[in-house]
Amino acid sequence: MKSAEDNFTALKEGKPFKRCYDDVAETFRSKPTGNRVLGFVCSYCPYKLPCWGRDKLQLLPQQQSKGKNPKWVWYTSVTNPREETEEFNGG
Numbered sequence: 511m512k513s514a515e516d517n518f519t520a521l522k523e524g525k526p527f528k529r530c531y532d533d534v535a536e537t538f539r540s541k542p543t544g545n546r547v548l549g550f551v552c553s554y555c556p557y558k559l560p561c562w563g564r565d566k567l568q569l570l571p572q573q574q575s576k577g578k579n580p581k582w583v584w585y586t587s588v589t590n591p592r593e594e595t596e597e598f599n600g601g
């Protein structure tokens with residue numbers, strides 16, 4: 511976590527920094543989805559928003575899940591978004 515703190519200091523001071531981890535290819539049911547997500551350490555890092563960019567990082571429901579309560583995932587890139595299913599509106 512030391513390098514994460516160093517990065518945060520660099521971010522605060524507007525200095526260049528090197529991320530300590532890469533994002534990872536998302537898989538769903540063992541298949542790549544085409545989306546990219548934060549790895550385990552970054553997803554729990556308190557500096558993830560300034561580190562990855564508030565305009566880039568998105569906390570979204572797991573995009574391929576058809577469940578009612580999908581888990582929430584930090585996405586760095588969404589090229590394969592969730593398909594919206596039309597809900598029955600009673601006719």
Ligand code: SF4
Binds near residue numbers: 532
């Ligand atoms: S979000 Fe990840 S890469 Fe960025 S400072 Fe935290 S641990 Fe390092």
